[in-house]
Amino acid sequence: MMKIPLLPHTDHLLPKGRAKLTIAQARHIRMVKEALSSNEGFLMAMIDSNREESEITEVPALTTRVQIIDFHRLEGDLLGITVEGIDILRIAKIHVDFDHLLIADCAPYFVWPPFPATSANQYLADKLKQLHATVPDLGELYAEPKYSDMTWVCQRWIEVLPIDVKYKQLLIHQENPKLAIRFLMKLLQDKNLIY
The missing domain is CATH 2.30.130.40 (LON domain-like)
Incomplete structure (x- = not known):
């Protein structure tokens, strides 16, 4: 310990x-x-x-x-x-x-391994790029963003989205970002969410 x-x-x-x-x-x-x-x-x-x-x-x-x-x-x-x-x-x-x-x-505790972006989940990376462009204070923190790695992309979304800590904890308890990808795709494609 x-x-x-x-x-x-x-x-x-x-x-x-x-x-x-x-x-x-x-x-x-x-x-x-x-x-x-x-x-x-x-x-x-x-x-x-x-x-x-x-x-x-x-x-x-x-x-x-x-x-x-x-x-x-x-x-x-x-x-x-x-x-x-x-x-x-x-x-x-x-x-x-x-x-x-x-x-x-x-x-x-384990850390998610790198997970390559695919055409099916590229939407998450594109929306994160858009967020970083519209909120410069956030985007400027990352001189070398890893938009091709879904682990990196999902973790940046989990950090900034206004969802309860219990849901964030549920996502990071997983062995890889697959559940986070599905959750974030559904959430970010909701037309009522501003991002």
């Missing part, structure tokens, strides 16, 4: 996904310092946007370990970091440290 600091967050991240985060609390600044010095990163756990982080002691079992790929100081003693997902870990237990930083006992 590994012991790794845990950050519950409404920004959801999976392997090879990227996000910019603002770090404000002393416990999380300590987490960032330790992640940089240990080179082990920290965990980002999925929470729904309607939950307050201060009340969280339970998070879904599967979480993403992230590494810090960039950081800079912001106004008001805040810290801005850019993180990238490394792998998926399964949480066994969570401890609350002396400064209220969450520490998770966790073990490795």
Whole structure:
């Protein structure tokens, strides 16, 4: 079992996904310092946007370990970091440290293998390209997007779509992206969804 600091967050991240985060609390600044010095990163756990982080002691079992790929100081003693997902870990237990930083006992979980795009699922990649073009802050995170890999494409969609965490967890529990492809194709072809 590994012991790794845990950050519950409404920004959801999976392997090879990227996000910019603002770090404000002393416990999380300590987490960032330790992640940089240990080179082990920290965990980002999925929470729904309607939950307050201060009340969280339970998070879904599967979480993403992230590494810090960039950081800079912001106004008001805040810290801005850019993180990238490394792998998926399964949480066994969570401890609350002396400064209220969450520490998770966790073990490795499998990561989806690469899965080539086909003419049947190319629609998902095309819609993701369109999203990245219309939301530059999101698209700019990826200098080398992997639109030909359905694992990468599905994981980027799972990160950004406003669906309940329990459904995201169900999808990433699968051994490969096949169920995610079917789910996302049906969801994104719904004319009532804006993307």
